[in-house]
Amino acid sequence: MxxxxxxxxxxxxxxxxxxxxxxxxxxxxxxxxxxxxxxxxxxxxxxxxxxxxxxxxxxxxxxxxxxxxxxxxxxxxxxxxxxxxxxxxxxxxxxxxxxxxxxxxxxxxxxxxxxxxxxxxxxxxxxxxxxxxxxxxxxxxxxxxxxxxxxxxxxxxxxxxxxxxxxxxxxxxxxxxxxxxxxxxxxxxxxxxxxxxxxxxxxxxxxxxxxxxxxxxxxxxxxxxxxxRREREAAQLAHENLQQATIDPLTGALNRRAILAELEQELAAPNLEPGKAWLALIDLDGFKHINDTYGHAAGDTVLAAVANRLATFERVRCFGRLGGDEFAAVFDADLDEDAVRALAMELSEALRAPVPHAGAVLRLSGSVGVHRMDGASVSDCLERADAALYKAKEQSDGTVVVFTPDDEAELQDRASITRLFNDSDLTNRLRLLYQPIIDGQSGAISGYEAFVRWSPDGERWLAPGQFMALAEATGRTGELTRMVMARALRECRAWDYGRTLSINLAPRDVMRAGTADALWRLAQEAGAPAGAIILEVTERALLADAKRAEAQLQTFRAKGFRIALDDFGAGWSSLSQVHRLPLDMIKIDQELSRALATDPGARALVGTIISLSWQLGIDCTIEGVEDEAQAATARAMGIRLVQGYHFGRPESVEVALAAMQASVTKPRAKKKPVASRA
Incomplete structure (x- = not known):
């Protein structure tokens, strides 16, 4: 058969x-x-x-x-x-x-x-x-x-x-x-x-x-x-490939490539009334804390919950995860600015709802920056929405900021300055000013603090607060710090007059390996004793990695430099952390000094800081003293060193040297030395 x-x-x-x-x-x-x-x-x-x-x-x-x-x-x-x-x-x-x-x-x-x-x-x-x-x-x-x-x-x-x-x-x-x-x-x-x-x-x-x-x-x-069957399998495979290419596997939202493609389509759409759609960038406040405290699984749960909540808003055309804890969403074009602000606030409030995870309740918020997509490209729109988001995060957690024409002018100015800073020869665009630090009891000059100024055009001179972010963005903080250090040591040899010279370090300088060796070599080349140089660090430099920051400060101390904690009281001000740091001085923030004569709460806080410095055997300086009332209060509370416009503004090196030369000819009052921590 x-x-x-x-x-x-x-x-x-x-x-x-x-x-x-x-x-x-x-x-x-x-x-x-x-x-x-x-x-x-x-x-x-x-x-x-x-x-x-x-x-x-x-x-x-x-x-x-x-x-x-x-x-x-x-x-x-x-x-x-x-x-x-x-x-x-x-x-x-x-x-x-x-x-x-x-x-x-x-x-x-x-x-x-x-x-x-x-x-x-x-x-x-x-x-x-x-x-x-x-x-x-x-x-x-x-x-x-x-x-x-x-x-x-x-x-x-x-x-x-x-x-x-x-x-x-x-x-x-x-x-x-x-x-x-x-x-x-x-x-x-x-x-x-x-x-x-x-x-x-x-x-x-x-x-x-x-x-x-x-x-x-x-x-x-x-x-x-x-x-x-083969066609169906091929279609399924194509669908899976499309999912992998466009969908974020963690949240189910569009991934970065897909949401950027959506933004391209929105931008390419015809210009009809009332205008283009709105782009919102959402950044989760407190996400790092959740990851560090509860683990990455908890962070993944939060990201998935955020995507689910975004999906419930009808006026959100599409949304996706750009990366990390940042999301992008497109709002309907027919919303006016007030309606967009209200929608973004509603979205921010929705993100505040607790997220249950493994028996724990996770809480966070979301800051939102919004911009109407009328830019020349998607990158332009993202840049403006990101500028609004940055401003929102600066204000407080869960804040909403809509990009305005004033923000546009500020952005253009910052972009122009950024280009100039990136391309500029810092040697010819920097100058240093020196502000005296006064012994509050004798009135004598104890030392000087060097302040750097940078000019984009040779006419305007910008303070560090206006260009340090540019130095960080362009990766030139290390170069800037070494240049300031070398010039200050060359111009203002305060140790020759028995005075100290204070120089500010950027947070990245504190954390960067090799900074201590580089600065010590500069001091050696200038013939400056390291003990006469005070390196000032801010609390912000200690936030990212406290243990590494402590180890780095120990390295500075081992080279002989003195360490001052600047702007104390303005940041986290954790008194329990200060005793572990190798400090020689605490500098009280000027916000406290301005309220010192009128605010009992400020005086109580300053008194606590003074008591702490006495117990730790370190010096205490108060910054921003602008009138006699503040100075008198500081003296009465036992603060030895004061600094501010009341005693002298930052001046040129010639003025500083002349003042030190004059002080040498006068007999200095004897004072009890303050013990320094080894």
């Missing part, structure tokens, strides 16, 4: 005539029953819906034509049986199998129809054959030849038309051929042998052709299904 060309997924053969027919068909011709599976069920049903209605129309037509041929020769009831019973049934089945009706049926109904089809076809063919056999006895030779002809036509049409249901064709062939062949054999018709041979041989050949058509159909359908 020739093996089947496709997998045998059919159910086991049923007992009785059905099983015998199936086994006979498989044994002689190959597989005849329908291939199983949802895909094949649909394929068979679609194909047969275009064939069966035509075949049933043929049956109805043959029934009518045969009845007309025998009308008046056979009993009327027998003549009308074909058109009325067989014809009506054929018309009903043709309507039932029309393509539109088949397309509406469920898979379960289609399976039932396909299973019933072969038996219904066989029974209806047998009834039609039986009717013609009964009519055969009433006809003459011409009418009997007509019966032979229409029987063969109907049988051959049915077999060929049911190429996609070979088992039905086989059963129809058996139901028609066996009884009609017997009748022909014993009818005595002059063409009995020829008719019998034609019917049997042609039927067998057509059954083989039908079986071959079915095999080809199954192969084609298997190939089609395999191609469909």
């Amino acid at each position: 020739r093996p089947s060309p496709f997998p045998d997924l059919s159910s086991p053969a049923r007992p009785g005539l059905s099983g015998w027919v199936s086994r006979l068909g498989r044994g002689v011709f190959g597989r005849w029953d329908l291939h199983e599976g949802d895909g094949f069920t649909l394929a068979y049903a679609r194909s047969l819906s275009h064939r069966l209605p035509l075949l049933y129309v043929v049956v109805a037509f043959i029934a009518v034509l045969t009845a007309l041929k025998f009308y008046g020769h056979a009993p009327d009831w027998l003549t009308l049986f074909g058109p009325v019973v067989v014809g009506s049934f054929a018309v009903w089945r043709a309507i039932y199998w029309r393509p539109g009706a088949v397309a509406q049926r469920s898979l379960a109904v289609l399976r039932r129809d396909l299973r019933a089809m072969s038996w219904i076809g066989a029974v209806s063919a047998f009834v039609l054959a039986l009717w013609t056999m009964v009519l055969y006895a009433y006809g003459d030779t011409a009418q009997q030849s007509f019966i032979h002809y229409v029987t063969a036509i109907t049988l051959f049409s049915g077999i060929l038309g049911l190429g996609h249901s070979p088992l039905t064709a086989l059963r129809i062939a058996i139901a028609v051929t066996i009884p009609t062949s017997g009748q022909i054999l014993f009818s005595g018709h002059p063409n009995t042998l020829m008719v019998l041979l034609v019917q049997v041989i042609i039927t067998s050949i057509l059954l083989l052709v039908t079986n071959g058509h079915h095999r080809d159909f199954v192969r084609l359908e298997l190939s089609r299904q395999q191609l469909f």
Whole structure:
């Protein structure tokens, strides 16, 4: 037996005539029953819906034509049986199998129809054959030849038309051929042998052709299904690749590439009223604390929660994660500035809602910077939204700032200055000023603090607060610090007059490895004793990595430099941390000095700082003293060193040297030395 060309997924053969027919068909011709599976069920049903209605129309037509041929020769009831019973049934089945009706049926109904089809076809063919056999006895030779002809036509049409249901064709062939062949054999018709041979041989050949058509159909359908599966897998893979390329896997929001592409589309859209959409940048306040305290899993939970909350705002067109804890969102263009501000505030408030994680309650807020996307490029829009966000974070946590024309002017000015600073030769654009530090009891000059000024054009001179951020942004803080140190040591040799020279360090200078060695070499080259140089560091320099900052300060102390904690009281001012730092001096922030004469709370805080410095055996200086009332209060509280406009503004090196020269000629009052921590 020739093996089947496709997998045998059919159910086991049923007992009785059905099983015998199936086994006979498989044994002689190959597989005849329908291939199983949802895909094949649909394929068979679609194909047969275009064939069966035509075949049933043929049956109805043959029934009518045969009845007309025998009308008046056979009993009327027998003549009308074909058109009325067989014809009506054929018309009903043709309507039932029309393509539109088949397309509406469920898979379960289609399976039932396909299973019933072969038996219904066989029974209806047998009834039609039986009717013609009964009519055969009433006809003459011409009418009997007509019966032979229409029987063969109907049988051959049915077999060929049911190429996609070979088992039905086989059963129809058996139901028609066996009884009609017997009748022909014993009818005595002059063409009995020829008719019998034609019917049997042609039927067998057509059954083989039908079986071959079915095999080809199954192969084609298997190939089609395999191609469909591959296309579906390719589509799924393309969808997954698209997800990976556009979706942030952590939050489910758009990733950086996708949200930037959305911004490009928004910017490229036609300029219609009321204008372009709004771009909002959202930065999470307190996210680092959550990561450091509860771990990165908690941070991931927070980011996912933020994305879920952003998705609830109807006026947010789209949003995505730019990276870290920063998100970008696009607001509807028809919102005016007040409405945008209100929406951003609502969004910021939504981010304040607690986030549960592993039994803990995580709390944070979100600062928002908003800008209407009317820039020349996406980077321009991001720059302006980021400027608004930066201003929002400077004000307080959870603040909303909308970018304004004033912000635009400030941004342009800052951009211009940034370019000038980045390209400038600092040697020719820097100058130093020196402000005296006064002994509050004797009034003598104790030392000087060097202040640097930078000029973008040789006319305007900017204070460090106006350009230090530029130095950090352009990576020139180290260069700037070394240049200031070298020039100050060269210009103002305060140690020659028994005075100290204070120089400010940027936070990055404090944390950068090798700074202590570089500054010590500069002091050696200038012939300056390291003990006469006070390096001032701000509290901000200690925030990022307190342990590293402490180790770095120890390195400065090991080189002989003295260390002063500048602007104390303006930042975190953690008194519990100060005792661990290698400090020689605490400099009280000028905000406290301004309130010293009028605010009891300020005096209480300053008194605490003074007591702390006494207990630690370090000096205490107060900055920003601008009038006698402040100076008198400072002296009364026991502050030894004072500094501010009341005693002298930052002046040129010539003025500073002249003042020190003059002080040398006067006898200095004796004072009790203040112990310094080793």
